[in-house]
Amino acid sequence: MTSFAPSANIADLRESATIAVSARAKALRAAGRPVIDLGAGEPDFPTPAFVLEAAHAALDAGATRYTQVEGILPLRQAIAERASAVHGNAIGAENVVVTAGTKQALFNACFSLFAAGDEVLVPTPGWTSYYQMLALARAVPVAIRGTREHDLKVTVQDLERAASPRTRGLILNSPCNPTGAVYSRRELTEIVACAERHGWWIISDEIYRAISYDGEAASLLSVVADLDRLVVVDGVAKSFAMTGWRIGWSIAPPAVARAMTALQSHTTSNAATLSQHAALAALSNAEQARQTVDGMVAEFRVRRDAALGALRAAAIDVIEPHGAFYLYIRAGDATAEDPEPGTTFARRLLEEREVAVVPGIAFGSPEWMRMSYAAPADQVMEGVRRIIAARIS
Numbered sequence: 174m175t176s177f178a179p180s181a182n183i184a185d186l187r188e189s190a191t192i193a194v195s196a197r198a199k200a201l202r203a204a205g206r207p208v209i210d211l212g213a214g215e216p217d218f219p220t221p222a223f224v225l226e227a228a229h230a231a232l233d234a235g236a237t238r239y240t241q242v243e244g245i246l247p248l249r250q251a252i253a254e255r256a257s258a259v260h261g262n263a264i265g266a267e268n269v270v271v272t273a274g275t276k277q278a279l280f281n282a283c284f285s286l287f288a289a290g291d292e293v294l295v296p297t298p299g300w301t302s303y304y305q306m307l308a309l310a311r312a313v314p315v316a317i318r319g320t321r322e323h324d325l326k327v328t329v330q331d332l333e334r335a336a337s338p339r340t341r342g343l344i345l346n347s348p349c350n351p352t353g354a355v356y357s358r359r360e361l362t363e364i365v366a367c368a369e370r371h372g373w374w375i376i377s378d379e380i381y382r383a384i385s386y387d388g389e390a391a392s393l394l395s396v397v398a399d400l401d402r403l404v405v406v407d408g409v410a411k412s413f414a415m416t417g418w419r420i421g422w423s424i425a426p427p428a429v430a431r432a433m434t435a436l437q438s439h440t441t442s443n444a445a446t447l448s449q450h451a452a453l454a455a456l457s458n459a460e461q462a463r464q465t466v467d468g469m470v471a472e473f474r475v476r477r478d479a480a481l482g483a484l485r486a487a488a489i490d491v492i493e494p495h496g497a498f499y500l501y502i503r504a505g506d507a508t509a510e511d512p513e514p515g516t517t518f519a520r521r522l523l524e525e526r527e528v529a530v531v532p533g534i535a536f537g538s539p540e541w542m543r544m545s546y547a548a549p550a551d552q553v554m555e556g557v558r559r560i561i562a563a564r565i566s
């Protein structure tokens with residue numbers, strides 16, 4: 174038998190908890206158990222037909238070869254044009270690197286900006302992979318906990334308290350996974366001013382920006398005067414129901430974009446050529462894209478309102494989501510006997526009531542758990558009924 178001791182690079186690496194929950198739900202389903210999966214972070218809509226048609230046409234035209242590492246020029250131009258419209262000043266293709274999903278854009282940014290001993294502030298609860306990506310870069314993720322009064326968002330005071338001479342940056346995510354909280358323009362302006370005072374980098378993960386319920390969620394591009402110390406990442410996965418196509422991108426100062434391109438040239442090279450053409454279609458057909466996004470957001474809103482109403486009527490503490498497609502639910506107080514009530518509750522819910530949710534420990538808050546409403550409405554509501562029944566039993 175081969176003996177394997179993981180290298181020091183990955184010795185502390187943990188599997189993505191959100192993916193692990195979905196895998197467990199799928200395994201139970203395969204074993205014949207009728208599990209409702211509210212763990213996944215994936216729109217339950219098909220990729221729009223106009224994107225599929227463009228992909229077929231690109232395949233027929235021979236889009237099967239390597240492209241430039243940083244992505245095909247028309248796609249980078251389309252991304253740059255949209256970013257310029259938000260920023261107000263010109264952003265060019267030289268600022269853009271196309272990646273295999275937003276995940277790769279985030280990893281490239283963490284790996285290129287931060288190194289051993291650098292501290293990076295992560296508003297917590299926060300998306301599970303930020304902590305692991307920073308650790309892979311040998312940087313130190315510093316979890317900053319938001320308070321319940323601020324929907325678990327962090328304030329400048331929270332950041333200032335955590336700052337040290339080793340702090341190099343900050344990762345923002347609005348709308349936020351797992352809470353659905355959205356930072357207002359004023360809150361973002363204050364955070365940017367704080368980062369500027371300290372000379373910190375900001376990585377702004379805006380993958381859920383198109384899915385927001387109270388007008389457009391603000392982009393950091395519309396807040397900063399220039400791109401000097403900002404990397405914005407986004408992608409087509411959530412807003413165009415294109416999770417499996419694996420296309421994301423970063424918008425960064427040209428020197429950073431070049432460094433991330435060099436890193437990518439030794440790891441994955443270009444994102445899949447066919448997928449780049451599909452993403453180009455998604456970004457270039459404004460009217461059809463708008464209809465797709467509006468249709469999804471309308472459906473998510475109906476589910477959010479119904480699920481939120483039922484949970485509140487049962488006096489369950491839940492953050493009101495203003496974006497994304499998650500409900501963050503408080504499972505109980507952490508105690509010496511049960512330091513992770515969210516994990517305990519999620520395990521019981523899956524084994525006894527056949528509903529999969531993600532324990533909050535995956536996002537750095539063990540008292541909570543996340544349910545996704547990116548699932549058919551009847552399953553979402555049945556899941557909510559079972560959560561309520563389990564909560565009060």
Ligand SMILES: Cc1ncc(COP(=O)(O)O)c(C=O)c1O
Nearest residue numbers: 214274275276300350408410421
């Ligand atoms: C906050 C956040 N950022 C990034 C990603 C990764 O997106 P992609 O599928 O484009 O890699 C996800 C996916 O769940 C996410 O929730």
